[in-house]
Amino acid sequence: MMKKITFLFALLTVSFGFSQTLPFDFSDPGQVFDWDPSGGTGGTAQITSEKLEVFGNGDSWDNAFMLFSGGDVVDLSDAANNTISFTMQSTTAPVDEVHTHRIKLGTTAGVFEVDFTTIGQDIQTYFINPPALGDLNELRFFVDRNSADNGTYLIDDIQVVPDPAPTCDDGIQNGDEEGIDCGGTGGCPDCPGPPTTAATTPTRDPGDVFSIYSDAYTDAPFNADQVFAGATLNPITVEANNTLELLITTTGGGFQRQFFTDGGAVPPVAPLDLTGYTHMHLDIYFNGTPSVGSIFKVIVQDFSTGGGVNIEENFDVNGLATDQWHALDVAFADFDTNSGAARSEVSQLIHIAAGPVFGDIYVDNIYFYNEPTAGIDDFAKSAFKIFPNPTQDRWNIRSQSAIITSIRVYDVLGKNVLSIAPNKNETTINGALLNPGMYFVKINTPNGQESLKLVKK
Structure with a gap:
């Protein structure tokens, strides 16, 4: 009898002392993530059929998370061996419907966040390749980021793997490539480079226009342009016309133009009041090879209600031809997210290449304007x-x-x-x-x- 009791105690000791660290295949109930409703109600994270099943609650930032400490932390300091790989699938989205999510890696050397997308109910494998970081102590999945959608998702096989070997068709700028799958010494084709012709010069009455970036109008003062997720923003000229070149290396990269009066902003400027403007316009040119789910996202971020409210529009670049300019116009009433939100204190205008990476992006003539609503x-x-x-x-x-x-x-x-x-x-x-x-x-x-x-x- 004594031997049986001792053996049972040993089993309990092993069970209670099990360390929860990557990789996660969710075969162990102890690998379940915690749930953060982020001010919303409902939603949960649970293990179902050895997968992490996440039920969103429709809040903009609801998320499933795992915290690591002690011997559970994962070293992400080796830039060549710190790729986070996982699979994810929606079980509720219609065919080909694109949903945007975000993964957050909190480490002792800083935070890395990047957006990614799911398409319909396809099972997709993701490789999140951050720069050299520290010890991973926080991992979060924000489902349907900044959206009122409340879908259900299955996440599986979260692990740290070596960075993928560079190829000329992996949709990533890696190795010594000079762009995404182009240039360098690995046999990739030459990078296509910027456009040779400028975007069409706008002709709208300046009295009806609030300009952000255009040679045709006077632009609003701003603090700075900030890039994120490994993006690079270069001012270039095309046929003597000022143009922005946005180089993207990983999904979720982009830039934001800021209009803040406080928070140490230099120089301080007044936020934008876009209440009197009905439409947004921008000209976009891109090269590369977009695919299903490739999105160019524009976010008008308003702070008039205290916290930031994202008014979002998603442009499906997979439906647009490459290597030519596209004049994009959209009414605020038609924006994908928060179309009816106030826009009297806009402090950031954010541009993001979401979904599968598709190439270099060139932007010109970003402005807002008045136009009678079409009946x-x-x-x-x-x-x-x-x-x-x-x-x-x-x-x-x-x-x-x-x-x-x-x-x-x-x-x-x-x-x-x-x-x-x-x-x-x-x-x-x-x-x-x-x-x-x-x-x-x-x-x-x-x-x-x-x-x-x-x-x-």
């Missing part, structure tokens, strides 16, 4: 015909010339309620399951994107 009777003037509108069940859409590559329908709160990829000139949106009310449709073609209104009776 239903104005649809006939656009590049598309939508009929009937209003409708009781379905809308027919006809392009005047270009192939319609994708269509996304959003409700007035900015939630994506329907997505299709017709790849033809004519298609039908089946709105039979939608509630009566107003919606916004974003139509993508190889020539650009247009946002229009839909009305369901």
Whole structure:
């Protein structure tokens, strides 16, 4: 009897003393993450079928996290051997719907954060390659970052692996490459370089424009442009026209132009009041090879309510042609996230290359402007015909010339309620399951994107 008791005590000692550190395959219940609702209600993290199952609660920053201490910490100081690998899958997203998330690595030598995306319910493998850091003491997954979505996700096989060997088709600038999968001595093709022609000069009345960056107008004063996630921002000239060159090495890279009066900002400037402006415009040019989920995200960050509120627009670059300028216009009412939020104290304008990395980006003519809101009777003037509108069940859409590559329908709160990829000139949106009310449709073609209104009776 004494031997049995001693053996049981030994088992308990081993169980209670087990160290939770990477790698995690979630075969051990002790590897479950804690849940941070971040001011929201609901949501949880649990282990299901040896995977970490995360239920979001719709808060902008709800997250699942694990803290490490003592002998559990993981050394991320070797820049050649500190890649975090994991798989993630949505179990609730519609086919091809893109959701943006964020991973945070808290270490003794600083914090590294980067966005990544899931597409539909595909199982995707991610390689997060930070610079040299310290000991990992905090790991967080923010699901549906800065979004009201409350999807469910499965995370598995979190581990630290050596940095992937550089190849010419891995979508990463590594080795001695001079750009993403180009240049260097590894046999990659030459990098395409900047555009040879400038973006079209704007002709809108300066009295209707609030300029951020354009030779055609007087730009608003700002503190500085800050880059993040390994990005590089260079001012260049194209045909004597000032242009911004944004070089991206990993997903989530970008830059933010700041307009702060305090916090040590030098020089201090007044935040932007964009209340009187209805639309945003920017010209974008990119090279490389975008794929499904490649997004150029613009965030107008307003602080009039105290904390920052992100008013977001996602431009699907996979539907745009490479190596040419695209003039992008979007009404604030049509923004993907927080379209109705106040914008009287905008202190940051953020530009992010999210999803699969697709190449170098060139930006010009960033400004806001006034334009009368297009009504239903104005649809006939656009590049598309939508009929009937209003409708009781379905809308027919006809392009005047270009192939319609994708269509996304959003409700007035900015939630994506329907997505299709017709790849033809004519298609039908089946709105039979939608509630009566107003919606916004974003139509993508190889020539650009247009946002229009839909009305369901």
